[in-house]
Amino acid sequence: NTKHKKPLRRQKRKTARSQKPEASHPTTNMTPNNNNSDGGNAASTAAASAYPSGGGSGVGNNSLINLFHLGYRSLVAQLNDLFSDGDMSNSSVTGHDDHSKAVIRCYCLPCLKFGHGERGKSNVKTIFGLIFVPLFLLTFFLLDDFGKVVVRNMQLRQGPGGLMSNRDENGVIDFHLNRRELKEFPGHSREVLLLSPSLAVQGKGGAHSFEAMIKCPRGILFLFHGCGRYAASFFYSPQGRKMMEMATEMGIGIVAFTKSEELGCWNWANDGETVTKLAKKFISSRLSKACAGPNGSDAVYPPLYAFGASSGGSFVGMLSSQMKQDPEEYAPFLFSAANIQIMAPNEHDHWDIPTVFTTMSGDTQTSKRVQDWVNNEMQVGKGPYKIITTSGRKPIHVNHFARVFQDDSQMSDRISGSIHQDLSTLGVVNSSTDEVFTNPRFAKDAVMSIWQKYDLLSRKEVANDSKHVDASDVHPFGVSKRLMRSLKKEELDDADSIWLIEELNVAWDEHEITAEGFEDVLEFFLENGSAQLE
Numbered sequence: 057n058t059k060h061k062k063p064l065r066r067q068k069r070k071t072a073r074s075q076k077p078e079a080s081h082p083t084t085n086m087t088p089n090n091n092n093s094d095g096g097n098a099a100s101t102a103a104a105s106a107y108p109s110g111g112g113s114g115v116g117n118n119s120l121i122n123l124f125h126l127g128y129r130s131l132v133a134q135l136n137d138l139f140s141d142g143d144m145s146n147s148s149v150t151g152h153d154d155h156s157k158a159v160i161r162c163y164c165l166p167c168l169k170f171g172h173g174e175r176g177k178s179n180v181k182t183i184f185g186l187i188f189v190p191l192f193l194l195t196f197f198l199l200d201d202f203g204k205v206v207v208r209n210m211q212l213r214q215g216p217g218g219l220m221s222n223r224d225e226n227g228v229i230d231f232h233l234n235r236r237e238l239k240e241f242p243g244h245s246r247e248v249l250l251l252s253p254s255l256a257v258q259g260k261g262g263a264h265s266f267e268a269m270i271k272c273p274r275g276i277l278f279l280f281h282g283c284g285r286y287a288a289s290f291f292y293s294p295q296g297r298k299m300m301e302m303a304t305e306m307g308i309g310i311v312a313f314t315k316s317e318e319l320g321c322w323n324w325a326n327d328g329e330t331v332t333k334l335a336k337k338f339i340s341s342r343l344s345k346a347c348a349g350p351n352g353s354d355a356v357y358p359p360l361y362a363f364g365a366s367s368g369g370s371f372v373g374m375l376s377s378q379m380k381q382d383p384e385e386y387a388p389f390l391f392s393a394a395n396i397q398i399m400a401p402n403e404h405d406h407w408d409i410p411t412v413f414t415t416m417s418g419d420t421q422t423s424k425r426v427q428d429w430v431n432n433e434m435q436v437g438k439g440p441y442k443i444i445t446t447s448g449r450k451p452i453h454v455n456h457f458a459r460v461f462q463d464d465s466q467m468s469d470r471i472s473g474s475i476h477q478d479l480s481t482l483g484v485v486n487s488s489t490d491e492v493f494t495n496p497r498f499a500k501d502a503v504m505s506i507w508q509k510y511d512l513l514s515r516k517e518v519a520n521d522s523k524h525v526d527a528s529d530v531h532p533f534g535v536s537k538r539l540m541r542s543l544k545k546e547e548l549d550d551a552d553s554i555w556l557i558e559e560l561n562v563a564w565d566e567h568e569i570t571a572e573g574f575e576d577v578l579e580f581f582l583e584n585g586s587a588q589l590e
Contacts, residue, residue, distance in 0.1 A: 222254060222304050228463045229301055229534070231291050233542040238334040246334050249287055251300065251310035272347040274307035275359045275392075275585065278335070282366030282398075282569070283321040287312040288543055292535050292551040293558050294460050298571035299363075306578055308361070311338065322371035331375070335389040359392035359585035363577075365569040369399030376407035392585035393439075395577045398567050400425030401433075408438035410584035412577045417448045418566035440584055444573040450563045451490035452476065460559060461533050471510065475556075478506045484560070496560035507556040512548075 222231050234250040253270045279290050290296040290312050300310060313335075316326040343357050364372035372394050379386045393410040400413075400422050413430070415423040426443060434441045458472035480487035482502040484494075496503055508514065512532055519525040531540055532551040540548065561568035 222301055223463065228536055229297055230536040231300065231539050233291055233539060235542060238338060240333045240337050244330045244333050246330055247314045249312040251291065251304065253304040253307045253309055270307060273309035273358055275361055275581065276309045276311055277303055277361045277363055279310060279312040280322060280364040280368030280371050282368050284319050286318055286547050286550055287314045288547045289550060289554060291539060292532065293554045294534060295558060295562060295569050295571045297534055299574045302575055302578060306582070321367040324374055327371065328374065332386060332389060339388050357388055360390065361581045361585060362391045362394040365397040366399050369396035370402065372396055373401040373405045376409055377405035380407045393581045397569060398422060401429045406433060410439040410441065410580065412442045412444060412580050414444045414570065414573055416446045416565050416567065418564065442580055444576060446565055446570060446572050449491060449565045452479065452485050452492060452563050453490050464534055466530070467533055475506065475510065478509065482506065492560060492563045495564055495566065496557060503557055503560065507553045511552045
């Protein structure tokens with residue numbers, strides 16, 4: 057019996073087909089595929105009549121109008137099918153099966169099948185919620201951001217003139233320091249610290265302030281610190297903070313190079329080639345894009361300035377001498393002017409760029425060597441020069457540290473007075489004249505005991521015992537919270553002690569980085585420095 061089942065089924069299907077009436081097919085441009093059956097069925101008839109070609113109206117079959125017409129008709133047909141109440145039970149009432157339903161051809165995108173009746177409506181709502189609600193929220197946030205930008209620009213236009221500043225709304229020096237690891241094949245790698253000048257503008261009424269970074273600064277100042285100092289200390293030591301604030305307020309960008317051994321000294325064999333290659337890469341990659349001329353023309357690099365203290369000053373002299381001997385090798389890394397602090401140039405170094413020498417009145421030997429070098433080198437036809445000598449030893453008054461850190465609320469007049477009292481008690485400062493008794497470097501134990509009394513750990517313990525101070529708000533003197541996030545642990549430890557020893561060394565006025573006269577240095581740079589063309 058099983059062998060005869062398939063022939064019997066085929067025979068039944070043939071008989072049913074022969075008994076089925078043929079549907080009439082009107083003439084249309086959308087003739088169904090003849091592969092379906094000999095005469096088609098009712099579904100294909102309905103589909104053909106539902107989507108006329110539009111030929112009777114004079115519109116061509118391939119015209120754009122006809123395409124839109126077909127899309128509109130198909131969309132209407134899909135919506136009618138979606139919101140109809142037709143279900144599977146209708147076929148038993150009408151006597152028709154599913155083949156009697158019109159086949160809806162898709163001429164519009166997206167062509168989705170949601171189902172029929174209530175189920176289809178529910179699916180539409182679900183898909184609408186999944187797609188429209190996120191898009192609505194995204195549009196809302198975009199419009200919100202756009203509105204903030206518009207409001208900010210309006211306030212900037214109505215506000216007073218912008219000032220170069222690295223202070224926050226509370227007047228605290230707040231450097232936005234960036235650290236970058238520069239690499240150059242083969243084997244040259246060094247970390248640099250970048251500080252871009254920013255334009256701080258206060259809105260109308262002083263209610264809001266905004267900070268905008270300047271991509272192409274007025275000049276670039278390359279920094280080289282002395283022995284035993286971190287490059288980052290330019291941004292947290294008392295004297296360094298003053299100098300960096302002066303430079304950025306004049307629109308000058310900062311690039312501080314680290315040494316091969318951070319707490320060591322600059323060494324030409326270890327640092328010379330690396331600094332040169334990485335500085336050239338930095339200038340070519342960053343400044344060439346930021347300082348492009350009009351309509352994308354060749355970049356005009358801002359003037360490059362150099363500052364070096366002690367060992368760093370000697371290194372700046374070596375770089376300047378090499379740049380003079382082989383400018384093509386060093387281009388575009390060519391200094392327009394330089395400032396060498398508390399260090400005399402080497403006798404075999406020769407350069408002719410504008411130079412400022414800063415010496416301390418207590419270091420007569422260095423002052424004499426600088427004067428002798430200037431007399432021999434900076435003659436007629438060479439760049440201008442200037443020698444700045446500090447004013448001599450300075451007193452440490454009761455409110456000295458409160459004035460140095462006037463932007464830091466942690467350093468109150470009471471704490472400043474307490475520090476002054478400790479310095480007097482331990483014999484570092486004369487209580488009657490406020491003058492420093494001896495070279496602070498020879499009083500390390502006394503100085504250490506004082507800064508440890510006011511270090512981060514001690515002040516946090518006091519804050520924990522107090523109900524009025526939050527220990528999380530305690531930080532090294534002169535270091536903002538934003539700057540703290542950019543510093544390494546060893547640099548934070550250094551910031552916790554350098555505030556005292558550096559100020560005492562400056563007061564002793566013999567050998568220490570100083571901000572005294574640095575404003576004159578920057579004016580000398582801007583007056584005598586010239587831009588270097590690409």
